[in-house]
Amino acid sequence: MMNKKTWFAVGMSTMLFGSVLAGCGGEEKTAKNENKGETKEEQVEVTLAGWGGNPMEQKLLKQTLDEFEKKYPNIKVKHEVISDQYMDVIKTRLIGGEGPDVFYLDAFEAPAMIETGVLEPLDDYVTDDFDIDDFEKPLLDAFKGPDGKIYGFPKDYSTLALFYNKKMFAEAGLDVPKTWDELREAAKTLTKGTEVYGFGVAPELARLYYIAESKGGKVVTDNKASFADPKVVEALQPIVDMRLKDKSAAQPSEVGAGWGGEMFGQQKAAMVIEGNWAIPFLQETFPNTEFGTAEVPTIDGKKGTMAYTVAYVMNKDSQKKEAAWKLISFLTGKEGMKIWTSKGFALPTRKSVASELGYDKDELRAALVAGAPYATVWQNGTNLPIIMNNFNNQFVSAFLGEQPLDEALKKAQDIANKEIEAK
Amino acid sequence: MFSRKRWKEAGTAYTLLSPTLFVLLLFVIGPILFAIYLSFHKVQLLGTASFQFVGFDNFTRILDDTRAKIALWNTVKYVVIVVPTQTMLALVLAATLNAGLKGEKFFRIVYFLPTLTSSAVLTLIFMWMYNQNGLVNHVLEFLGLPTYNWLGDPSVALNAIMIMNIWSTAPFFMVIYLAALQDIPDSLYEAAELDGANAWHKFWYVTVPYLKPVTSFVVIMGLIGTFQLFDQSYIFSGGSGGPNNATLTVVLLIYQYAFKSLGTMGYAAALAFALAIVILLATWLQRKFSKEESLY
Numbered sequence: 001m002m003n004k005k006t007w008f009a010v011g012m013s014t015m016l017f018g019s020v021l022a023g024c025g026g027e028e029k030t031a032k033n034e035n036k037g038e039t040k041e042e043q044v045e046v047t048l049a050g051w052g053g054n055p056m057e058q059k060l061l062k063q064t065l066d067e068f069e070k071k072y073p074n075i076k077v078k079h080e081v082i083s084d085q086y087m088d089v090i091k092t093r094l095i096g097g098e099g100p101d102v103f104y105l106d107a108f109e110a111p112a113m114i115e116t117g118v119l120e121p122l123d124d125y126v127t128d129d130f131d132i133d134d135f136e137k138p139l140l141d142a143f144k145g146p147d148g149k150i151y152g153f154p155k156d157y158s159t160l161a162l163f164y165n166k167k168m169f170a171e172a173g174l175d176v177p178k179t180w181d182e183l184r185e186a187a188k189t190l191t192k193g194t195e196v197y198g199f200g201v202a203p204e205l206a207r208l209y210y211i212a213e214s215k216g217g218k219v220v221t222d223n224k225a226s227f228a229d230p231k232v233v234e235a236l237q238p239i240v241d242m243r244l245k246d247k248s249a250a251q252p253s254e255v256g257a258g259w260g261g262e263m264f265g266q267q268k269a270a271m272v273i274e275g276n277w278a279i280p281f282l283q284e285t286f287p288n289t290e291f292g293t294a295e296v297p298t299i300d301g302k303k304g305t306m307a308y309t310v311a312y313v314m315n316k317d318s319q320k321k322e323a324a325w326k327l328i329s330f331l332t333g334k335e336g337m338k339i340w341t342s343k344g345f346a347l348p349t350r351k352s353v354a355s356e357l358g359y360d361k362d363e364l365r366a367a368l369v370a371g372a373p374y375a376t377v378w379q380n381g382t383n384l385p386i387i388m389n390n391f392n393n394q395f396v397s398a399f400l401g402e403q404p405l406d407e408a409l410k411k412a413q414d415i416a417n418k419e420i421e422a423k
Numbered sequence: 424m425f426s427r428k429r430w431k432e433a434g435t436a437y438t439l440l441s442p443t444l445f446v447l448l449l450f451v452i453g454p455i456l457f458a459i460y461l462s463f464h465k466v467q468l469l470g471t472a473s474f475q476f477v478g479f480d481n482f483t484r485i486l487d488d489t490r491a492k493i494a495l496w497n498t499v500k501y502v503v504i505v506v507p508t509q510t511m512l513a514l515v516l517a518a519t520l521n522a523g524l525k526g527e528k529f530f531r532i533v534y535f536l537p538t539l540t541s542s543a544v545l546t547l548i549f550m551w552m553y554n555q556n557g558l559v560n561h562v563l564e565f566l567g568l569p570t571y572n573w574l575g576d577p578s579v580a581l582n583a584i585m586i587m588n589i590w591s592t593a594p595f596f597m598v599i600y601l602a603a604l605q606d607i608p609d610s611l612y613e614a615a616e617l618d619g620a621n622a623w624h625k626f627w628y629v630t631v632p633y634l635k636p637v638t639s640f641v642v643i644m645g646l647i648g649t650f651q652l653f654d655q656s657y658i659f660s661g662g663s664g665g666p667n668n669a670t671l672t673v674v675l676l677i678y679q680y681a682f683k684s685l686g687t688m689g690y691a692a693a694l695a696f697a698l699a700i701v702i703l704l705a706t707w708l709q710r711k712f713s714k715e716e717s718l719y
Contacts, residue, residue, distance in 0.1 A: 085662075088682045095468045112685050116470035253575035256554040385684060389663065397577055397667035415489045422484050423686065 042074065044323045049080045049090065049100035054280065057345050064339045068330045075323045094118050094315065101318040102327050105152055107142035107309045107379040108206075114145040115382055120314040121149035125325040130333060134350045139309045142377045152311030153332035156346030158276035159371035160207070160305045162297060163261075166290040168196070168270040176294045183271065183297045184238065187248035190270035198248040200260045200269030201239060203399045205391040207273065210296075210304040210376045212236055219391075223381040225416040227391060228409045235299070236395075237405055244401045251399065265289050275308065276368050280345055293367040307375035309349065347372075383420050390416035461692035469685055481693035491694065493668045494676040495701075497581060501652060501672070502705070505585050506645040512593040513641065514634070517600035518626060531601075538595040546658040549587045550574060574659065577669035584655050584670060592648065596641045603637040604630065639713050643706050650702045653678065673698050 048065075052058065058081075065077045080100060082089045087109055093099045105113060113119055126132055132140070135154065143152035162183075164176055168190055177183035187198025205212075205219070212219050217231030226232075242249035250269070257263035261278040264271075265286030272278075273296060282291060296305045312328045314321065330336045334353055341348040341357060344365060348354045360369045380387075394412035398405040437444070462482070465475040485491050520531055537545070552558040553573035560570040573583040611629050620628065631638075653674040656664065664671030664679070673694065681691035 091469055091682070091685075095472075113469075116467070116685060118470045251575065254555055254572055256556040392663065393665050393667050396575075396665060400576065400666070402577065402667070418487065418489070422487070422690075423684075 043076065044074065044320050045076045045078050046102060046320055046323045046327050047078045047080060047100040048102045048327065049082055050104040051086045052081045052083050053345070054284075056280065056343060060340055060343060060345065064331065064336050067339060068327060068336065071330065072323075072326055075326060077327060094317075097317065099315045099317060101315055101320055101324040102312055103315070104155070104310050105143075105313045107139075107154075107311070107377055108384060110143055110152065110311070110379060112382040112385070113313075114143075114151050118316055119151040120316045120318065120321065121145070121147075121151055122153070122314065122325070122328070123149050125329070126150075130329055131352075134334070134352050136349050136351065136372060138375070138377050139307065139349050142309055142379050143311045143313070152313035153328060154309045154311045154349040155332055155337070156341055157307055157309035157349055157372070158347055159307045159368050159375045160273050160275050160296055161293045161367040161371060162295065163264055163272050163274050163278060163282075163291050163293055165264070165267065165270045166292050168267075176292070177271075177297050179301075180238065180297045180299045184242060184246065184248070187242060187271065188246050191246075191248040194250075194255075196267065197250040197255070197269050198246075198271060199242060200257075200263040200272040201243070201249050201251050201399070202260050202273075203239075203251050203392070203396050205388045205395070206308075206378055207306065208236065208239065208395075209378065210306050211239065211299065213376070214299040214302065214304055220380045220384065220387060223383050224420055225383075225387045225390070225413045227387075228406070228413040230406070233406045233409055236409075240399055240401075240405050243399055251396075264291070276345070276347055276365065279364050293364050295367045295370055303371075303374045305371040305375045307372065307377045309377065383416075383423075386419050387416050390419070458692045458695060461689050462696045463693075464689045465686070466688040466692075467686045468688060477689070481690045482697070484690060485694060485697055490668065490671065490676060491673075494664070494671045494673045497669070497671055498650060498652065498673045501581065501585060502646060502649045505589055505649050506642060508585075509589045509593040509596060509645060510638065510641050512589065513596035513600055514631075514638075516593065516597040517604055518630065520597070520601055521604040534597060535594045537591045538598075540591070542591065542654050543658060545587065545591055546655050549583070550659065553583055575666055577665075577667040580659065580666060580669040581656075584652075584659060588649075588652070588655060592645075596645070599637060599641060600634065603634050607633050635713065639709070642709055642713075646705050646709060647702055650698065650705070673701075 050061075053061070061079070065079060069075065069077060086104070087106075090099070090103060099118070105119075132150075136157070139154040139157050140150065143150060143154065145151055162176070169176065169186075172186075172189050174186050174189060175182075177186050183199065190196065190198035202208075209219060212227060212232045212235050215231045215235040217227070217229035217233075217235065219225070219227045219232060239249065243251075250263075252259050252263040255263055255266070255268040257266055257268065260269070260272040260274050261281050262285075263269045264274070264278070265282050267289060279293075282289060295303065298304070312331055314324050314328060318324050331340070332349075334350060337348050337350055337353050338356065340346065341353060344357075344359065344362065347359060347365070347368060348357065354360065354369065359365045362369075390412040391409070394403075394408040395405075397403055398408035403411075461474075463476060463478060465473075465477045465480070467473045516534055520527055520534070524530075540548075554560070555570075555572055555575075559573065563570050571579045573579055607630065611633070612625055615625050615629050651674050652672045656670040656672050656675050657678070660666070660670045660675075662675075662679070662683070664675050677691045677694045677698070680687040680694065
C-alpha cells in the first residue's frame with residue numbers, strides 16, 4: 001500500500017514539473033517571434049522599473065516620461081517602482097521571464113549581470129545623433145562588457161565630497177581641511193566627548209575604496225580580494241586610529257543615526273564624506289544645520305573620491321526592443337537628461353548637459369562635479385559583492401577595536417577568496 | 424493481491440483527495456524534491472538556465488565555509504538560550520494567569536499582545552528602542568546599569584535579538600500552556616493538598632508533570648522556530664548578517680547564497696537541506712530525552 005502511494009506521488013510531481021517547465025519554454029519562443037513583427041504605428045507599452053526616490057525625484061521622472069510620451073505618442077511607459085531589495089526583485093523577475101523592458105542597474109552590479117547574458121548590447125541601436133562621446137568616459141566604461149560592447153547608458157552619478165558644519169567650524173576657528181592630516185587634526189578639535197564627533201565614518205568598502213588604494217595597494221587583483229596588502233592596511237589605519245586613539249570619529253549607528261547624512265544633520269558629526277544625495281536630504285530634513293561642501297581632502301597630495309553611477313539597461317528578452325531603445329535614448333539623451341537632472345538631485349553624465357546646467361559653479365555641488373575626473377568608479381569585476389561583504393564584516397570589528405586591522409583584513413581576504421574559489 | 428473493489432475504493436478516495444493532493448504536491452512535496460535536486464547541482468538561473476550535476480560538492484563545500492560555521496554557531500547559541508528561556512517564561516506566565524487573580528482576562532490580553540504584532544514591525548520598533556540614545560539605554564542609565572551599542576556592537580547584537588524574540592514568542596506558548604492548565608482536574612490538586620502539599624509542591628509535582636506532553640510540543644515548535652530565525656536578523660543587519668557576522672544565521676546565509684550572489688542557488692539548497700537535518704536531529708534528541716509518546 002505504501003509503495004503505491006509513493007509511486008503516485010512521484011509520478012504526479014514529475015508530471016507537474018514537466019508541465020511547468022514546458023510552460024516556460026513556450027513563452028520564450030513566442031517572445032522571440034513577436035519581437036520581429038513589430039510595426040511602428042502600433043500602440044506599445046514599455047515597462048520601466050527602478051527604485052523610488054524622494055517625491056521631488058519622482059515628479060521629475062514623471063515629467064521626463066510625460067515629455068517622452070508627447071514625443072512618441074504611440075509608446076506608453078508603464079513605470080514600476082520597486083521600493084525595497086531592488087536587485088533581488090529584478091533578478092527573480094528576469095528568471096521568471098517577467099522582467100521589465102528597461103530598468104535601472106547600478107554599476108556595482110553590472111559586471112555580474114552582463115556576464116549572465118540577460119542584458120541587450122546597445123551598440124547596434126546607437127546613432128550619431130545620440131552622441132556617445134558626450135558621456136563622461138569612466139562612467140560609460142562602467143557598463144562595457146568584457147566583449148567591449150555597451151550594455152547600458154549612465155543616467156546620472158554622484159561623487160563624494162566633504163560635508164562640514166559651518167557653525168562648528170566657525171566656533172572652533174578652523175579652516176576647511178585640504179589634506180587628510182588637517183582633517184584628522186580638525187576632527188580632534190571639533191570632538192566634544194560622545195556628544196559631537198569630529199568625523200562621521202561609514203565603515204564600508206563602497207566608501208573607503210579610494211582611501212584603501214591611496215598608498216598604492218590594490219583592493220581587488222584579478223577578480224580576487226587582495227586588500228590584506230600592507231599598503232592597503234597602512235592607508236586604512238588612520239581611519240581606525242581616529243576612532244580608537246583620537247576618539248574623534250564614530251560610525252552613524254553609535255550615535256543612533258541610520259547613515260552619515262542623518263548623523264551630520266543631527267549635529268552629532270562635524271564632518272562627513274557623503275554624496276549628492278545628502279544635499280536635498282539635509283536641506284529638507286535639517287534646515288537648521290548650516291553646511292558647506294569641499295573636495296575630499298588629499299592623501300599624500302593626491303586627490304581621490306568615489307563615483308557611483310546607475311544606468312538604464314535593456315532586457316534581452318524584451319518583446320519591444322525598438323520602443324525600449326527609444327525610451328533609453330530619450331532618457332539618457334540630452335533632452336531627457338536635462339529635465340531629469342535639472343533640479344540637482346542627480347548629476348548629469350553628459351558633459352554638454354553638465355555645462356549647460358552649470359553645476360560646476362553651484363555653491364554646494366561644485367565640489368562634487370570637480371571630483372568626477374579623478375574619481376574611482378565603484379565597480380570592479382564580478383566578485384566585488386563577495387569581496388565587499390567580507391571586507392565590511394571584518395573592517396567594522398577592527399574599527400570597533402575588537403581586533404587589529406591587519407589581522408581583520410587578512411581574515412576577510414582569506415574568507416572572500418575561499419568563497420570565490422568555491423563558486 | 425488487490426481486489427477490484429479495493430482498487431475502486433482507492434480510486435474514489437484519491438479523486439476526493441485530489442484537490443488537497445494537488446496543492447500539497449505543487450507547493451510542498453514538489454518544492455522539497457526540487458530543492459533536493461538543486462542541492463546536487465551547480466545552478467545558474469539568470470540568463471541561460473544551466474544545471475550541472477556536481478554530486479556531493481555542494482555538501483563538502485559547507486565543511487570548508489567559514490561563514491556557514493559562524494552561522495551555525497550563532498544559530499545554535501540562539502536556540503540553546505531562547506528555547507529554554509521562552510518555555511519557562513511561558514509556563515510561569517500561564518501559571519500566574521491561571522492562579523485566579525483579579526483582572527486575569529485583562530492580563531491575558533496584555534500578555535498576548537506582543538505575539539499579534541508582525542515580527543517585521545516589532546523588529547523596527549525594537550531597533551528604535553535599542554538605539555544608542557534610545558529607550559532601552561535610557562532605562563539602563565536611569566537604573567545605573569551599563570549601556571550598550573545594541574545594534575552596532577558584534578558582542579551584543581545577537582543578544583538583542585534574543586531578548587526581543589523571547590519577549591514576542593513566549594506569550595504564544597503561554598496560551599498553549601494556559602489551555603492545558605485548564606485541563607488539569609481539580610481533584611489532583613485537592614488530593615495533593617490532603618497530602619500536605621504547598622503551592623510550590625503542587626506546581627512542581629502536579630502541574631509540571633501533567634503538562635509534559637505540552638512542554639514537549641512547545642519545545643519542538645520552539646526548536647523549529649528558532650532554528651529558522653531569519654526576519655529579525657535580516658532587518659537588524661540590513662541583510663548582511665553584520666556587525667562582523669554576529670547576527671548571521673543559517674537561514675540568512677541561505678537567503679544570501681540563493682538570492683544575493685548569482686549562481687549559488689545549488690549551494691543554498693544544500694545548506695537548507697543540511698539545516699533540515701540539523702532540526703530533525705535536534706527534535707529527535709528532544710524526544711529521546713523526554714520519552715514522550717504523544718501525538719502531533
